[in-house]
Amino acid sequence: xxxxxxxxxxxxxxxxxxxxxxxxxxxxxxQCFRFEEVSTNNFIIIAKDKPLHITLEDNFIIFNNTSKxxxxxxxxxxxxxxxxxxxxxxxxxxKDQKFKSIAQKSNGIRILKQDPWExxxxxIISQNNNIPRIKGIINRLCENFGNKIPGxxxxxxxxxxxxxxxxxxxxxxxxxGFRAKYIIDAxxxxxxxxxxxxxIYSLPLDEAAKYxxxxxxxxxxxxxxxxxxxxxxxxxxxxxxxxxRAMDLLYNGADYKIFGKYAGVAQQYIFNxxxxxx
DNA sequence: AACCAGGGTGATG
DNA sequence: CATCACCATGGT
Numbered sequence: 001x002x003x004x005x006x007x008x009x010x011x012x013x014x015x016x017x018x019x020x021x022x023x024x025x026x027x028x029x030x031q032c033f034r035f036e037e038v039s040t041n042n043f044i045i046i047a048k049d050k051p052l053h054i055t056l057e058d059n060f061i062i063f064n065n066t067s068k069x070x071x072x073x074x075x076x077x078x079x080x081x082x083x084x085x086x087x088x089x090x091x092x093x094x095k096d097q098k099f100k101s102i103a104q105k106s107n108g109i110r111i112l113k114q115d116p117w118e119x120x121x122x123x124i125i126s127q128n129n130n131i132p133r134i135k136g137i138i139n140r141l142c143e144n145f146g147n148k149i150p151g152x153x154x155x156x157x158x159x160x161x162x163x164x165x166x167x168x169x170x171x172x173x174x175x176x177g178f179r180a181k182y183i184i185d186a187x188x189x190x191x192x193x194x195x196x197x198x199x200i201y202s203l204p205l206d207e208a209a210k211y212x213x214x215x216x217x218x219x220x221x222x223x224x225x226x227x228x229x230x231x232x233x234x235x236x237x238x239x240x241x242x243x244x245r246a247m248d249l250l251y252n253g254a255d256y257k258i259f260g261k262y263a264g265v266a267q268q269y270i271f272n273x274x275x276x277x278x
Numbered sequence: 279a280a281c282c283a284g285g286g287t288g289a290t291g
Numbered sequence: 292c293a294t295c296a297c298c299a300t301g302g303t
Contacts, residue, residue: 030284123284130283133301177299182286219286240284271284 011063011071020085020108029272031229051154080110109268118157119230123222140174163187182217228264237263246274
């Protein structure tokens, strides 16, 4: 992978001004898949239909080829930097004593505000799968069925309409296995407005999950991931095999409700903890 | 070679 | 309601 063309234009952010934001942990805790560390301290993230090249340098995070205006109107929101994570973390610390030592294993994880459709589709692909292969399948999905992003070598995430026109055989090129029929069912239901993603914003969490689960291949876990990462529902608590292990091990199998309205944020720190520390 | 991966479905007790 | 084989694919 080669770097996008460089210009002098960039936006530099002092990490000392932003508590609880570690880019590496935020990217690597399993919430997003379209990113790569192209060289030490250099990341390319494909989001908002464009490749974003980020450089880490001492206490600074540099958004390359990005104006101040673009940073403030797009990336501030995408990386959830407007949200007060001090308030969130204080809330979680007050809910559970053990959480503080778990959270200290990271310099900060933000819940990205990703595109709802991309998130839904990505986590349909994630089922019974591992992260490296999920990334590969998503890359092939975009390269084969997305649009080339002008001025770059990258491709956008394909729309529901594009995928709704395909068959499982068409999708065989991405080698998603039994998940192909689920991808197409999701695309069909959303392109036909049988499932309206916009209506999710006005639904309570449990009803939103049930609504998403009318799509084939979407169960409790995929719905929870979609709601947390695609709809910023911070009370949503995805439970995969790692989290179940962690809750048994660290909390004697306690219910996630102990983390209250920010359970989803707690979940990210616990996932990071068990994946990297245990 | 058997087991696992950010699980869900459908059949069966 | 709980359990369980099965689902494609690739890595260990």
